Amino acid sequence: MNLAEKVYRQLKEDIFDFRMLPGDRFSESEVAERMQASRTPVREALYRLERDGYVQVYFRNGWQVRPFDFRYFEELYDVRILLECEVVRRLCMESDRAERLAGLVTIWCCKPSQRQVDPVDVAFLDEEFHFGLLECGQNKQMEAIHKGVCERLRIVRRLDFYEPRRIQATYDEHSSILSAILSADSSRATRDLTKHIEVSRNTVREITVHRIQEARQRYSTDLSRK
Amino acid sequence: MNLAEKVYRQLKEDIFDFRMLPGDRFSESEVAERMQASRTPVREALYRLERDGYVQVYFRNGWQVRPFDFRYFEELYDVRILLECEVVRRLCMESDRAERLAGLVTIWCCKPSQRQVDPVDVAFLDEEFHFGLLECGQNKQMEAIHKGVCERLRIVRRLDFYEPRRIQATYDEHSSILSAILSADSSRATRDLTKHIEVSRNTVREITVHRIQEARQRYSTDLSRK
DNA sequence: GAATTCATACTTGTATACAAGATTCGTAGC
DNA sequence: GCTACGAATCTTGTATACAAGTATGAATTC
Incomplete structure (x- = not known):
């Protein structure tokens, strides 16, 4: 490298x-x-x-x-919603959507309680789900743009703290979205997906200096000690 | 600089x-x-x-x-359609859309014959129209992404040759889209806009080596002569 | 004491020298 | 004639030296 x-x-x-x-x-x-x-x-x-x-x-x-900058992050979340909903809409019209979604289904549509997930890994896993959605679409450029947007948003996600309740909810919401797509219910799928992303979008306004300091301590040691 | x-x-x-x-x-x-x-x-x-x-x-x-790469350009055009239609949909729901669109209306909703336009400038002018649409939206990040997409597509647009008929059509289509937005007819606006962009999208498949050589001669002298 | 000016230190922008790896082409061997 | 090998040449990657511009702070003037 x-x-x-x-x-x-x-x-x-x-x-x-x-x-x-x-x-x-x-x-x-x-x-x-x-x-x-x-x-x-x-x-x-x-x-x-x-x-x-x-x-x-x-x-x-x-x-x-x-x-x-709150506005910056919120706007990026809106772009994410737009891109992901578009892919979902297209998937609902494809006849082979079941095969394409197979990978995501096996991960997210099992009983959540059967899986052990570290709260700090949830943000990562959740991101994988949304990347997975874009991979099921057939537009590499859209996928690349989506990846870039998610990348820019990653720093705010580092501030999220996932309680067990939220982990459960993430699984529920993901599997609900997938089942909606599988039954070609485009409007339910996009509605649920939008709501799901908006949960993250709404955390943006809650960013405080205290929160950042907290995350800083959670993640790592000081630069000078490195 | x-x-x-x-x-x-x-x-x-x-x-x-x-x-x-x-x-x-x-x-x-x-x-x-x-x-x-x-x-x-x-x-x-x-x-x-x-x-x-x-x-x-x-x-x-x-x-x-x-x-x-045909596929690359086509995918980018699809992203453009998605972004622009989203802005249009939002505009149709805004009460102050008339004021926001004022600038575009004065340019595109006059009689086309009253304006003298050099065919080589049409691609540039057309681009300005679509940038203008995104400016009317209220999402700077979406605007930036749209700009990046258009930038990547600019090279294929250099291959377009605008006949007078196409110039006229461009004016007609732009003003039609604008009037649809002004009357809050979201579905007509997005449908017309999609069709309008697809005209460009469809030219991608027509790219040939001959076409490129032709454009090369049209635009400039050889590198060695510079 | 407040404002101003100028020297100094610090910053990025650019040019150049050298290091490390890839390719190419000629040559030796068969 | 064909293959394998190797040196020469070309490429980018990195370090360093210097140029150009900015901010800072001390000295000076009022």
């Missing part, structure tokens, strides 16, 4: 785990020293992150971790 | 004007020499173009202008 690629992943992890906080300013040489690399691969990584929407560059004046 | 930015724009122009043809292989130093710059800004520009979907890098083995 490239050094630039490594730096890119590490930086993203640092941002996701809130070792680098929204609003933090930093310089290329600072990162380079921490990563034991030169500025060249660091710059490459940073420009990728900028296009991903995670950092901003100021002309000859350093970088900043993109500050949180 | 950055040198990297300049190189980026110039390269994109070279690709759009078919001075660099789909499938062409090239190296960083080759571009650097042509642009009178060092490899550093060239690399930055190339990596941006790669993320835009215009070029591909091969590990320590040069670059390539992304070859044409």
Whole structure:
């Protein structure tokens, strides 16, 4: 793997785990020293992150971790709803939808109580479900855009805390959506799916500094100790 | 403006004007020499173009202008249809849609014969119309994604040749869509809009090497003469 | 004490040198 | 004639040096 690629992943992890906080300013040489690399691969990584929407560059004046913006996240959630509902609508019209959905069904339509799931893994598993939906569609570009949108939203999902009740609900909702698609009930499927995503969308307004600090401690140690 | 930015724009122009043809292989130093710059800004520009979907890098083995792929373009057109129809649906539900659409109406709802339009500018003008629609929506992220999709499609639009008949049709279709939105006729607006975009979508299958060579001559001189 | 100016340190932007890997083409061996 | 090998050449990947612009803070002036 490239050094630039490594730096890119590490930086993203640092941002996701809130070792680098929204609003933090930093310089290329600072990162380079921490990563034991030169500025060249660091710059490459940073420009990728900028296009991903995670950092901003100021002309000859350093970088900043993109500050949180409710509206930004809400708009992205709306795009997610739009894309996923479109795929669901199309699936409802396809005759081979049962085969295409087979993988998702085996994961989500069993009794939830039979599965042991760590609360911290739920966000990851849930994401897999929605990626899976897009994979069942037949539009690679739509899939790529959806992936990009989810990627940008991942940082807010790191703030979610999943209670057992919510785990159960996630399973229920996913299997309900799948069964609606299987019975070609397009309107029920899209309605349930929209509601399901809106649960996450509504958490965006609840972001607080305290919440971020909490997540920071949950996920990792301090940057200086690393 | 950055040198990297300049190189980026110039390269994109070279690709759009078919001075660099789909499938062409090239190296960083080759571009650097042509642009009178060092490899550093060239690399930055190339990596941006790669993320835009215009070029591909091969590990320590040069670059390539992304070859044409029908399916790729068709899928992007479908995303465009989805996004634009969504905005239109929302507009139909907004009470202040008349004010928001005012700008577009003044451009497109006058008698087409009163306007003199160069056939080569039609693709540009048409794009402006669709950007304008997204601006009327209230989702900046959706707008950005739409812009990115249109950007990727721009290269195929360079192959369109607009006959006068098509210019007239473009005006008719745009004004028809606008009037449908103004009368809150969501289904007519989305149906007309879909048809309108599908006209472009259908041209994708007609791309031939001959067509590309033709466009190349239409747009510009040879790279070596520059 | 407040405003201003200028030097200094710090930032990114760019050029260049070198390292590491891939390809290509000629040559030796059969 | 065909295959295998290897050196030369080309490619990108990375480190480093320098250029250009920005902010900061101390000294100066009022």
